[in-house]
Amino acid sequence: MQDVQETAAWGDVEPEAAQRLLTAGVEAFAERGYHATTTRDIAGRAGMSPAALYIHFRTKEDLLFRISRVGHERARGIIAAAAESEGAAGERLARAVRAFARWHAEHHTTARVVQYELAALGEEHYAEIVALRRDIDRLLRGIIEDGVRDGEFAVADVPGTAxxxxxxxVDVARWFSAAGSRSPDExxxxxxxxxxxxxxAPGGRDAGSSSQK
Amino acid sequence: MQDVQETAAWGDVEPEAAQRLLTAGVEAFAERGYHATTTRDIAGRAGMSPAALYIHFRTKEDLLFRISRVGHERARGIIAAAAESEGAAGERLARAVRAFARWHAEHHTTARVVQYELAALGEEHYAEIVALRRDIDRLLRGIIEDGVRDGEFAVADVPGTAxxxxxxxVDVARWFSAAGSRSPDExxxxxxxxxxxxxxAPGGRDAGSSSQK
Structure with missing residues (x-):
């Protein structure tokens, strides 16, 4: 069950046939899991022959890797944009969390596949994804460190908090349903x-006020 | 890759053969996913024949349901014990979070299967698990409502916060590794x-102090 926004995740992947295969791969992996899905299943969902799939992806693992890489690159883009934006650390952190949580709600099916099938990646592909994950972690830690340095935040364990x-x-992807009571924005x-x-920080201008609006 | 504590999750399931099958089921589902796993795979891991599995579980789905029910009952037990314990809401909430996060670290393989394979449950079994999930949610909301009523907490959106x-x-189960830098207790x-x-609540005795120790 994908919603309209999920398809948009592949909007800049070329050619269009590769986009259709990525969408079909996400749907199939989400429904039955990576190991229970064949390249034939994926090609069939995309209205293509198995041979046509191999023009775009060498293997089923290659297709999973492309899904995972696009997903992680989007996630890094969101956190990087917030980290590099103007304003105090509190504003930048709020921007990062707002956009990152919203993305995991809107693209929950893609995000589930990306997060739960990591162990199916080959060694080199896994290493590439781990590098992207470290980047995301480092960018978010940087915002928190800025806030601590400026006295806006008080955080004893920065890596643990990040x-x-x-x-x-990320866990929004697990439980979010478009039929639920909250929109991705809310x-x-x-x-x-x-x-x-x-x-x-205690007594800081944002302390305790954010969810009292 | 299960650690010793995971096996202990089934410590009070009888007979011992059923315990072995539940452990084997968790391992197999975690490695390959529910749909890619056969009852033959599970029986083989447990050192038993497929026929012996059917003495204890009617179907593969029945085995998944038993894993899910035991997991959710443990989770409810943890939150209920904290909710019914002595002390102010802040202390009870800390007890609930400490034990719930620790459980998801210690039993991360079981928790992953329980959380990620919900869609594979049959309709009646799913309804039974949803009832347990609502209980867990209600118990945690109750602690937060107590704290708001006593002025210890300031929470505008209690259901959303719970x-x-x-x-x-729950998401601890996704990323936790026994080889990581933090123990379940930490x-x-x-x-x-x-x-x-x-x-x-702003200015409350616990405001901002908890992670400053």
Whole structure:
């Protein structure tokens, strides 16, 4: 069950046939798991022959890797844009959390495949994905470190807190349903407020206020 | 890759052959996914014949359901014990988060199967698990509502905050590794502190102090 936004995740992958295969791969892996899915299943969903799939992807693992890489690159792009934006650390952290949580709500099917099938990647592909994950982690840690240095945040364990913030947003993909009571935007707002409280220095201007609006 | 504690999750399931099959089921589902696993695979891992499996579980789905039910009952037991314990809401919430996060670290393989294979459950079994999940949610919301009523917490969106707290702890199962830098106990402490800040009333005795120790 993919919603319209999920397809848009592959909007800049070329050619269009590769996009269709990535979408079909996400759907098939999400429904039955990577190991229970064949390249024939994926090609069939995309309305193509198995031979046509091999023009774009060498193996099923290669297709999973491309899904994972696009997903992780989007995630890094979101966190990088927030980290490099203007404003105090609190504003940049709120931007990062708002956009990262929203992305995991909108693209929950893709995000599930990306997160739960990591162990199926080959060694080299896995190493490439791990490098992207370290980047994402480093960018978010940087925002928190800025806030601590400026006295806006009080955080004793920066790596642990950064991990918790990312984990909170990623897990949205597990439970989010488009039929639920919160839109991706509302969820992003809620989470930005909760994370703001997690890091705010006592008595700081944002302390405790974010979710009281 | 299960660690010793994971096996202990089935310690009170009888007879011992059923325990072995549940452990084998968790391992097989975690490695290959539910749909790519056969009852023959599971029986083989447990050193038993496929016929012997059917003495204890009617179908592969029945075995998944038993894994899921035991997992959810443990989770509910943890949150219920904290909810019914002595002390202010802040102390009870810290106990709940500490134990819930620690459980998801110690039993990460089981928790992954329980959380990621829900869609494979049959309709009646799924309904039974959803009832357990609602109980867990209600118990945690109750602690937060107590804290708001007593003025210890300031939380505008109690259901959304309860969902975020549970989600934060559940996602530990996704990324936790016994080889990582934090023990389950250390992680439980970190998370109890972060959640305490998420809910504390401004100027309350716990506001902002929990992760400053």
């Amino acid at each position: 991990l918790a913030v990312l984990s909170l947003c 969820l992003g707002e809620l989470y930005a407020g909760l994370v703001g409280r997690m890091v705010a | 969902l975020a707290v549970l989600s934060l702890c 992680l439980g402490e970190l998370y109890a502190g972060l959640v305490g800040r998420m809910v504390a």
